[in-house]
Amino acid sequence: MTSPVTIIGAGLGGLTLARVLHVHGIPATVYEAEASASARTQGGMLDIHDYNGQLALRAAHLTEEFRDIILEGRQAMRILDRSGKVLLDKADDGTGGRPEVQRGELRRILLASLPAGTVQWGHKVDEARALGDGRHEVVFADGSTVTTSLLVGADGAWSRVRPLLSAAEPVYIGMSFVETYLYDADTRHPALAKAVGDGTMLALDPGGQEIHAHREAGGTLHVYIVLSKPLEWFADIDFDDIDLAGAGAATARIAAEFDGWAPELTALITESDTAPVLRPHNALPGEHRWDRVPGVTLLGDAAHLAAQDGEGANFAMLDAAELAQSLAAHPDDAETALAEYERVMFARSAAAAAEAAAMSDATPQDAIDFFTQDERTR
Numbered sequence: 001m002t003s004p005v006t007i008i009g010a011g012l013g014g015l016t017l018a019r020v021l022h023v024h025g026i027p028a029t030v031y032e033a034e035a036s037a038s039a040r041t042q043g044g045m046l047d048i049h050d051y052n053g054q055l056a057l058r059a060a061h062l063t064e065e066f067r068d069i070i071l072e073g074r075q076a077m078r079i080l081d082r083s084g085k086v087l088l089d090k091a092d093d094g095t096g097g098r099p100e101v102q103r104g105e106l107r108r109i110l111l112a113s114l115p116a117g118t119v120q121w122g123h124k125v126d127e128a129r130a131l132g133d134g135r136h137e138v139v140f141a142d143g144s145t146v147t148t149s150l151l152v153g154a155d156g157a158w159s160r161v162r163p164l165l166s167a168a169e170p171v172y173i174g175m176s177f178v179e180t181y182l183y184d185a186d187t188r189h190p191a192l193a194k195a196v197g198d199g200t201m202l203a204l205d206p207g208g209q210e211i212h213a214h215r216e217a218g219g220t221l222h223v224y225i226v227l228s229k230p231l232e233w234f235a236d237i238d239f240d241d242i243d244l245a246g247a248g249a250a251t252a253r254i255a256a257e258f259d260g261w262a263p264e265l266t267a268l269i270t271e272s273d274t275a276p277v278l279r280p281h282n283a284l285p286g287e288h289r290w291d292r293v294p295g296v297t298l299l300g301d302a303a304h305l306a307a308q309d310g311e312g313a314n315f316a317m318l319d320a321a322e323l324a325q326s327l328a329a330h331p332d333d334a335e336t337a338l339a340e341y342e343r344v345m346f347a348r349s350a351a352a353a354a355e356a357a358a359m360s361d362a363t364p365q366d367a368i369d370f371f372t373q374d375e376r377t378r
Helices: 012-023 051-061 063-069 103-112 190-196 231-235 249-258 264-271 311-328 336-358 366-374
Strands: 006-008 027-031 045-047 077-080 085-088 099-103 126-131 135-138 145-148 151-153 172-183 200-204 210-215 221-227 278-281 295-299
Touching: 006 012, 006 135, 012 027, 012 051, 012 103, 012 311, 045 103, 051 231, 051 311, 063 103, 077 190, 085 366, 099 103, 103 135, 172 231, 172 264, 190 200, 190 210, 190 221, 190 264, 210 264, 221 264, 231 278, 249 264, 295 336, 311 336
Parallel strands: 006 027, 006 151, 077 200, 151 295
Antiparallel strands: 045 099, 077 085, 126 135, 135 145, 172 221, 172 278, 200 210, 210 221
16 A cells, blocks of 8 residues: 555644645645544644644635634733732733634644544554665554655654654653643632633742643633753652542642642642543654655654643644645655755754743743833743
């Protein structure tokens, strides 16, 4: 079995690549490990930026569909200190360049824009191997294979395609998020809903502990508790007990790290309607790159996994659009297309990694300055 472009991973990057290729008349097949489009809840909110993610959606001819799923008012931003004092309260006046959408809705419009059968569900990759002359074989867990002359790894942090290009592996950066949800917050948790406000709330402390919360659709508050701890510290907490009643010990252990914080902030942890879920943060080297290997490339987290900074999905989509446009511009010379794409992508990801490193020691005032600067200077 052969395919002109074989894409591994039906995340936002892989789907954007398939869509922009389709716009240019280039067929592609996407192989995804999940059993179906509805097999897993697709995360929370994403702010899609006018300088990367929205450019990709324009290239995909999906700007109108994107506008239809924007959650109005969610660009509002509140920054608090640990006492609950409001340091910044910025309303969404409709002029910002980072509108918020639900990740699942964005994935839905991308899937709907593809020809039937483009995504092959239930195809978990075991390995990808070189056959020579720029051709590669992908071996799936069920024993089936696909052979392709153009393979793209859009399969995230633990990519099975990346070893064809690089020996680099993600490493833990010393910080984890603990994720929880509160539902119907305006009715059931009104004080917490007020503290979060209409969009995003960041409660920051110079010690490195933070609480982030996003107001999602339907009055849901999506909370991330940020802790700079080694993985061994989290290993002593039982996150596997997903029953809320049984997760009390885990919740209490996390909340104890915020002793002395305002009660309306710690309640975002202790009043959670879901058991806490650990999300360790890993990253690839800041200037991760590889020598050109014929017939294969990477995009998104497979290429440049970084600490979470709100750019990951946007960069993956922009990678995808630029790769597709480069292939369309060089229909008879895929190697030139891949080389041009990688040159631009490497420079962009290195610059982003340097900026993220510079922000690693950011103070609450740095965050305020960032969210109050002119959107055009970002």
